[in-house]
Amino acid sequence: MLLFIALANSHYFLRGPSVLGGYPRDGSGVDSAVTWLLSTFVDGRAFPMFGLLFGYGVAQIARRQRTLGPWAVRRLLWRRSLVLIVVGFLHALLLYAGDILAAYGVLLLVGAWLVRWKDGWLLLTALLFFALGALPGDGSSTIDSSHPDVAMLPPDVPTMLVERAQVSLYIAFLGPVGFLCPFAIGLWAGRRRILERPERHRMLLWGTASVGIGAAVLGAQPISLMLAGVLAPPDQPTLELIGPLHDATGVLGGLGYAALLSLIAVRFQARGPGRMVDVIAAAGERSMTCYLAQSVVWAVVFTPFLLDLSATLTVAGTAFLATTTWLSTVLLADWMRRTGRRGPFEVLVRRVTYRRSGW
DSSP states (O other), rough: OOHHHHHHGGGGGOOSSSSEEEEEEEEOHHHHHHHHHHHHHTTTTHHHHHHHHHHHHHHHHHHHHHHGGGGHHHOOOOOHHHHHHHHHHHHHHHTTOOOOOOHHHHHHHHHHHHHHSSSHHHHHHHHHHHHHHOOOOOOOOOGOOOOOOTTTSSSSSHHEEEEEEEEHHHHHHHHHHHHHHHHHHHHHHHHTTTTTOOGGOOHHHHHHHHHHHHHHHHHHHHHHHHHHTSSSOOOOOOOHHHHHHHHHHHHHHHHHHHHHHHHHHHHHHHHOOOOHHHHHHHHHHHHHHHHHHHHHHHHHHHTTTTTTTTOOOOOOHHHHHHHHHHHHHHHHHHHHHHTTOHHHHHHHHHHHTTTTTTO
């Protein structure tokens, strides 16, 4: 998930004579191939998986704390949401304008009420917001032809603070609309511990992985082939159809990825965890710290008054940077695991969340 988020976030900093969907149009054949891979397997597919896992984690918290009573659990979740909002706003202000932590915090303010909803209402809500995201329109980032704005690439610190404050509020309040579908499904799945007990849900997981990833790959092709330069951009009405198609099938892909990873975990569980599993798990246990660490790299590399490489790096070069950044955070997390250190932001969230309930 963190690797895909790094790949999805970093290319939106790039500039060029012509940009579509966050990709410069004047790259090499390698850049076109990387663009196709990212727009097919990553863009709009990583964040739904994040949303599913977020909802799943909320269901775990509610289950572990159910003896406190519904109102106490709600207050606990609201404290968690507030720390996400504060950290997310500061993150957006100082490092990355496209922060999603604040959006998840706002989502949890509402989502705390969904914890006690019946299964049918959760699934109906997920279906409703999935349908809303699939409606034709021109709001999809996959068909956006604008260059990075001053919030992404600010010329100076005062401009950065002013512009990012406005953008972060917009994302924080609009983002939950797009995340509510996978969040609600995550709550439903978390109640049944589907990802934790994949051996009991093999058919459901295999079906979700096959249908979800298959739909995501097929649904991405109109946009992916266009972004890669294989197909010419169609007229605006057609763009307003295929853009939401790319995003809607991406939600299915995010669910499919989570199911596939759960099935892969069964294989590792059967033969015992190895060194690689421990390393990756360490990053998962410190995912918020690793996510924020990525933004430090984006800020240093792309900010105009720092290294200012947004017009220098290519799509392929940025993908390499994203992969290297992710690998560095994984190694950092593993070092923290071996030395008995928890992620500082995970510690912060837990302290605020459980200050009245213990650890």
